[in-house]
Amino acid sequence: MMAELNPTAASLLGFLHAGEASGFELVEIAGAFIGDFWSLTRSQVYRELAAMAERGLVQAGPTGPRSRRPYRLTDSGRGAFAAWLAEPPGPEQIRFPLLLALAFGASADRELLLAHVAEHRVEHERRLAAYRTTATAGGLDAYQQATLAFGIRYEEAVLAWMDDIPAILAAG
Amino acid sequence: MMAELNPTAASLLGFLHAGEASGFELVEIAGAFIGDFWSLTRSQVYRELAAMAERGLVQAGPTGPRSRRPYRLTDSGRGAFAAWLAEPPGPEQIRFPLLLALAFGASADRELLLAHVAEHRVEHERRLAAYRTTATAGGLDAYQQATLAFGIRYEEAVLAWMDDIPAILAAG
DNA sequence: AAGGCCATGTAACAAGTTACATGATTAA
DNA sequence: TTAATCATGTAACTTGTTACATGGCCTT
Numbered sequence: 001m002m003a004e005l006n007p008t009a010a011s012l013l014g015f016l017h018a019g020e021a022s023g024f025e026l027v028e029i030a031g032a033f034i035g036d037f038w039s040l041t042r043s044q045v046y047r048e049l050a051a052m053a054e055r056g057l058v059q060a061g062p063t064g065p066r067s068r069r070p071y072r073l074t075d076s077g078r079g080a081f082a083a084w085l086a087e088p089p090g091p092e093q094i095r096f097p098l099l100l101a102l103a104f105g106a107s108a109d110r111e112l113l114l115a116h117v118a119e120h121r122v123e124h125e126r127r128l129a130a131y132r133t134t135a136t137a138g139g140l141d142a143y144q145q146a147t148l149a150f151g152i153r154y155e156e157a158v159l160a161w162m163d164d165i166p167a168i169l170a171a172g
Numbered sequence: 173m174m175a176e177l178n179p180t181a182a183s184l185l186g187f188l189h190a191g192e193a194s195g196f197e198l199v200e201i202a203g204a205f206i207g208d209f210w211s212l213t214r215s216q217v218y219r220e221l222a223a224m225a226e227r228g229l230v231q232a233g234p235t236g237p238r239s240r241r242p243y244r245l246t247d248s249g250r251g252a253f254a255a256w257l258a259e260p261p262g263p264e265q266i267r268f269p270l271l272l273a274l275a276f277g278a279s280a281d282r283e284l285l286l287a288h289v290a291e292h293r294v295e296h297e298r299r300l301a302a303y304r305t306t307a308t309a310g311g312l313d314a315y316q317q318a319t320l321a322f323g324i325r326y327e328e329a330v331l332a333w334m335d336d337i338p339a340i341l342a343a344g
Numbered sequence: 345a346a347g348g349c350c351a352t353g354t355a356a357c358a359a360g361t362t363a364c365a366t367g368a369t370t371a372a
Numbered sequence: 373t374t375a376a377t378c379a380t381g382t383a384a385c386t387t388g389t390t391a392c393a394t395g396g397c398c399t400t
Binding site for chain 1: 292344
């Protein structure tokens with residue numbers, strides 16, 4: 001009775017396809033590769049690695065300097081990952097505190113809210129620019145490009161929305 | 173030393189501005205009002221209500237039938253909510269299993285992936301239509317309209333992105 | 345008035361975050 | 373060669389999810 005993988009664990013197995021890595025390295029790889037739409041922390045990674053080692057999906061190699069413990073995929077880990085990929089992915093989740101604040105804006109100071117929006121805008125502009133650079137720089141396979149395309153569409157949408165806000169508030 | 177509110181607790185205080193409500197009712201209200209970009213579950217709500225009652229931010233009324241326990245705002249709850257609104261909101265989080273699967277698509281069956289995308293597409297179309305209906309139906313204040321505008325921009329972006337995918341994969 | 349359904353809540357668990365500890369490596 | 377820094381990991385806590393329990397309400 002093969003227990004299901006959670007998406008976090010699955011992503012680790014995915015990265016381990018490229019070769020063995022320590023927990024620390026996996027955190028870095030994941031942050032760079034999928035960080036903007038799938039966050040994970042060191043604690044999670046170590047926990048998942050330990051749990052997966054227990055289940056035989058990964059195997060820890062000998063402890064190196066600074067107690068680095070490299071993990072590598074096992075055959076059953078490879079199988080579990082393939083099975084996870086074949087399953088229908090769950091719904092996305094968005095948690096957006098700015099939207100929450102905005103929804104209650106009637107009880108807030110309008111200028112302050114707009115300032116919060118403006119502050120977030122900077123970060124979204126930065127991300128969009130970074131995505132575009134990555135997209136043109138090449139070195140991504142088609143699937144990675146498709147993933148990145150989401151980021152670009154998303155950031156464009158956020159920026160367009162932010163531009164709409166003042167007019168909407170003024171009209172209301 | 174006033175401890176910070178977390179966004180979930182803050183949203184409950186926000187809803188309680190409209191009058192007293194039980195945990196169950198708050199779950200329903202929140203689900204309808206902000207459910208698509210801020211999820212919360214019953215257990216969370218009861219826990220937060222109990223914790224906030226402890227801190228004096230809300231006050232439970234007499235237990236009614238079916239052990240319904242209505243909560244209402246206190247003055248300090250009102251103050252805590254206002255303070256929360258004034259603070260800069262944290263960054264948004266997106267967790268999108270479909271993107272995760274897509275990013276690793278090189279190890280997956282392309283047709284199956286596209287089928288997963290198509291399946292999600294239906295739900296996004298449904299949401300976009302629902303948002304548009306709500307937007308034109310009226311009854312929202314300007315802040316709620318601005319919130320809804322995000323939903324519309326977001327769903328449009330997701331649909332546009334999904335339309336892009338086959339070409340991106342074919343080109344790569 | 346009995347059976348099923350529904351509103352309400354709790355408890356156990358899983359996932360995610362934050363703060364801390366420790367042993368290499370590097371630089372002054 | 374000692375101080376600073378950094379990679380690595382663990383532990384404690386918070387938040388989020390799932391599964392369960394209970395008692396009122398409704399329908400026939």
